[in-house]
Amino acid sequence: MRRRTLLATAPALAAVAASAPAAQAHPAGHAVTALMAAELGGTRTAGRIAETLEHTLLARQPATAPLSRLEYVVAFSFGNRLAADGTATPGPMNAALATVVEHLLRARRVPVYGQWEIADVLADRGIHDVIRIAPDHDADGKEIYLSTDGVALKALQHRAAQGHRGGTAGVIGHRDHAGRCALTIDSHHAAYGTEGRAPAGLPLPAWYDRDSGQPWTRDADSFLTADTTGRLALAAQSLQAMPAA
Incomplete structure (x- = not known):
């Protein structure tokens, strides 16, 4: 993840509201709905705003599913470590995330899509059948940053190319990142x-690596601020995509 890419375009959530399984209601959802109704006069838009904020901003932790329901796994990295020459290496947090993937695979063998930092750790541990998700490069050979949405899309596109659609993805990531x-x-x-x-x-691991090569992943305050910015952008895109009442 990268602070400047948290605002990158993500597909609108409007279509999700009609087709995806409903998210569990947040305890503060009724209060937000009442506040929006009071501020906006009980309009349909007030309800839309309240529902969007509840889904994208208030509910920080993801819904869960039993291992038996998971059809594949997407493992998202969190931070890294930088060598003296600037080369990125997985670092201890991604090693911890790789361990979570190992625990899951012991209980259920499913395809795993791993962001390169996690995939490389797993390969070093003898797990070589992970589908490695790596950044692309531009025409000049410069690496294009791989965002959270980029990782998800690469995994979904690969599955679609293999003839797979639907199903439940097991999300592996830092506790504060997994929700998004x-x-x-x-x-x-x-x-x-x-x-x-x-x-x-x-x-899921909840600690922070203070020596991470990505400053926004070094402590909770820095990351939660960045994560909230990304969630707000996602909420705004969702509202903008909704048809007029």
């Missing part, structure tokens, strides 16, 4: 028919 990872997969439901869920009973 699942939301991003859900945002592609209209095109790919899939949903993102955290594996039930499988704890």
